[in-house]
Amino acid sequence: MIASEKDGSCWQQAFELLKEIIREERQENPSSMSELELVDDATDYEHDVQGWLEDCLDEMxxxxxxxxxxxxxxxxxxxFGWPEYSGSDIKFLKVSALGELGRNREAVxxxxxxxxxxPENVVASTAGVYAFIRTKEYEExxxxxxxxxxxxxxxxxxNELMFTAASKLYEAMGRKKEKQQTDRAIKEYGERLEAELADFDMDDEDEYSFGDWDDDDLPF
Structure with a gap:
């Protein structure tokens, strides 16, 4: 399995193969697969290329x-071409990688x-918060x-993503009160989400409870 590779070389080889396939397609048709989502369109979603790329980046x-x-x-x-407010996950990972490599000013x-x-992309601004934390530009x-x-x-x-970044920011700034308040808000959101999911599961069970159905309702 690819995931068992110690150095991740299989992932990298597959990534390079994908690039080569796209280059060959564009030699015949320069406008082919101009956006990432069109790669799956061109293959009738047989390979889930976008899903594989997400796994590949996560693996690295x-x-x-x-x-x-x-x-x-x-x-x-x-x-690929990236219309506004698209490709945010990839851009976020790029900023994260730059930071981990110590290229903080470049990330900023x-x-x-x-x-x-x-300006209205919460992922972009959240990436900015993390980048500014690394350069100690806390006000920004x-x-x-x-x-x-x-x-x-x-x-x-x-805004959960931003709340998580804000918690890191307040920790870096030594502002314990604000961090505690932020962490509490994150925890309460998680509890609300769990409760909603539990209610949803119960609704599903009720919907498919055979004991509540009349004979006329049964599909057989």
């Missing part, structure tokens, strides 16, 4: 092979351009966090 991240992760992210960002500049282009990081955390006690699906 898990292995802490940040040089390879950064190269793969750059390759993908160059290979990349985030500045990304945020300028997509706090401004970004404030743009998505309007109520410090209310963590939601839309």
């Amino acid at each position: 991240d898990m292995r802490k092979d940040y040089e390879t992760l950064l190269r793969m992210c750059d390759d993908l960002l160059k290979m 500049e990349y985030c500045r351009k990304w945020i300028q282009k997509e 990081a706090e401004k970004l966090a404030a743009g998505f955390i309007l109520n410090p006690t209310e963590c939601t699906e839309e």
